[in-house]
Amino acid sequence: DQQVKQNSPSLSVQEGRISILNCDYTNSMFDYFLWYKKYPAEGPTFLISISSIKDKNEDGRFTVFLNKSAKHLSLHIVPSQPGDSAVYFCAASDPLNNYGQNFVFGPGTRLSVLP
Amino acid sequence: DTAVSQTPKYLVTQMGNDKSIKCEQNLGHDTMYWYKQDSKKFLKIMFSYNNKELIINETVPNRFSPKSPDKAHLNLHINSLELGDSAVYFCASSQGGYGNTIYFGEGSWLTVV
Numbered sequence: 252d253q254q255v256k257q258n259s260p261s262l263s264v265q266e267g268r269i270s271i272l273n274c275d276y277t278n279s280m281f282d283y284f285l286w287y288k289k290y291p292a293e294g295p296t297f298l299i300s301i302s303s304i305k306d307k308n309e310d311g312r313f314t315v316f317l318n319k320s321a322k323h324l325s326l327h328i329v330p331s332q333p334g335d336s337a338v339y340f341c342a343a344s345d346p347l348n349n350y351g352q353n354f355v356f357g358p359g360t361r362l363s364v365l366p
Numbered sequence: 367d368t369a370v371s372q373t374p375k376y377l378v379t380q381m382g383n384d385k386s387i388k389c390e391q392n393l394g395h396d397t398m399y400w401y402k403q404d405s406k407k408f409l410k411i412m413f414s415y416n417n418k419e420l421i422i423n424e425t426v427p428n429r430f431s432p433k434s435p436d437k438a439h440l441n442l443h444i445n446s447l448e449l450g451d452s453a454v455y456f457c458a459s460s461q462g463g464y465g466n467t468i469y470f471g472e473g474s475w476l477t478v479v
Contacts, residue, residue, distance in 0.1 A: 352460065
């Protein structure tokens, strides 16, 4: 039972354009979300987070939007750069599940930014 | 300075062997984790320790045994390795409590032949 879904296994975007990575979740108790970036042969690196009290969080070129009613979040990267090419994971946690420390990850979306 | 470090990075071993993966964090966090990334690339939590106390123990064969000698270390010992144990194992840490970020190590690539 996949509680966090990233339905696009891959995405290709031209350099300088916007990349939009999507994530859907099924557990309505999730209210804290994180995005990670992963390069081959490395561990996931934290990018940005959002809690359910917000619908948007921005950090430089990265913005995460949360639509609680739709159980959907998205990561926008503007402008996209070749160095952004990586696998992006969405993760969620439920505050009542092991003190919110049981993070559930999506399967990832491979982003390729073409020069 | 590596925040979460795990060794070895690559490990090839035969079925039936026992092996350990070590993990150390220098972030001062009180919670540490082991995640497994399987062949389908899903990252799934295996264990979590808070101040040396086991708080998350997902459905994992009891051949896998975590050990936390102190809050900066969480080692993973695997007995009687099977082919299906081949995966990438990630150690991670966070400051305990809700709404904190988890930081991952670089991963240990385990191949059982």
